Amino acid sequence: MTAGGIACLLWGRRLAAALLPLLLTACHAAPTIEARPAMWLVADDDTQIYLLGTMHALPAGTDWDGGKVADAINKADELMLELSPRELAKAGAIFQTLAPRAAPLAMNARLPAKALAGYRAIEDGEPLGGDGLDDWAVLVLMGQRVAERADLSPADGVEAGLTAAFRGAGKPIRGLESAKAQLMLFETLDPAAQRALLVRAAENSDHAKEEIRAMAAAWSRGDVGALTTIVNEDIDEVPAARKAIITDRNRRWSLWVEQRLGQPGTVLMAVGAGHLVGKDGVPAMLAAEGYEVVRVQ
Incomplete structure (x- = not known):
């Protein structure tokens, strides 16, 4: 398994875009697509923090x-990224450590008939090894497989491009989380919530490729309303997952922005687009605390 990037906060039908920037391999070339993703600015007299929603x-x-x-x-x-390049490089090995189950459990014992059929369709003759993995890890691998088939590549993702640009300019690149902490969000998620996410993803797998492409298209045109609908539709059905994966992290990241405003300078904070939209997105949380948050693109 290679480090790279899961398509973050979508795929459950739609969870992969919320997961984390890990584990994708490169895909084939595609025609040029002009994208103008949504971006916000929070500023005071001597500090500017740009908030850019990304697709990993x-x-x-x-x-x-x-x-x-x-x-x-x-x-x-x-x-400022979700994971620094150094942490991202650790992610694959940490996944391999955390993902295995204490004892194997066959997928046909975990999934009802419709979900099992969807899971087998995703495997399509190339087994994912799900019997030996925790539910959350199976979901990660399913998201990887779907993103590959949708011709999405982390090499063309925003984090990869930003990392190259800032490295080339000799500017520092930091991370909001560690790879282990990010993966532990899923490892420690209530088993019932893990199973609910897995079942929903597998049951709706026949639409997954089209939906992940729809998310990329909404992101490309800066359509915050469409992104909010796509990101929230399924994860709202599993409140424990929403709290751990989205709301609690957004709260921590909003606090980071507030604290960073106490230092002069200009920061580009780039995180998965699903973290910046909706009533509990980072811009909304900051606005609720009285900060002026201006959409600049």
Whole structure:
């Protein structure tokens, strides 16, 4: 298994875009796509923090770094990602350590008939090894397989492009979380919530490729309303997962923004797009605390 990036906060039908930037392999080239994703700005007298919603994996040829995003990249003194490059490099090994079950459990003992059929369709003759893995880990591998088939590649994702740009400019790149902490969000998720997410993902697998492409398209045109619907539709049905994977993390990241405003400088904070939309997205949380949050793209 290689480090790279799961398509983050979608796929459950839609969870993969919320998961984490791990574990995808490169995909085939695609025609050039112009993308102008949503971005916000929070500022005071001597600090500017740009909030850019990302897709961890995208179709090859996606042109996302023009417009106001180009200005933010040029102005920023540092880049803040979910995982720093150093932490991202650890993620595959940590996944392999955490993912195995204490004792194997056959997938046909976990999934009802419709979900089992969906799971087998995703395998399509190439077994995922789910019997030996925790439910959350099976969901991760399913998301990986679907993203690959949708021709999404982490090499063309926003984090990869930003990392190259900031490294090239000699600017620091930091992370909001460690790889282990991010994976432990899933490892420690209530077993019933894990199973509910897995069943929903498998039952709706026949639409997964189209839906992950729809999310990428909504992100590309900066359609916050569509993103909110896509991201929230299924995870709202599993409140424990929503709290752990989205709401609690957004609260921690909002606090980071508030604290960072106490230091001068310009920061580009780039996290999965699903974390920046909706009533418990980072911009909404900051606005609720009295900060002026301006959408700049």
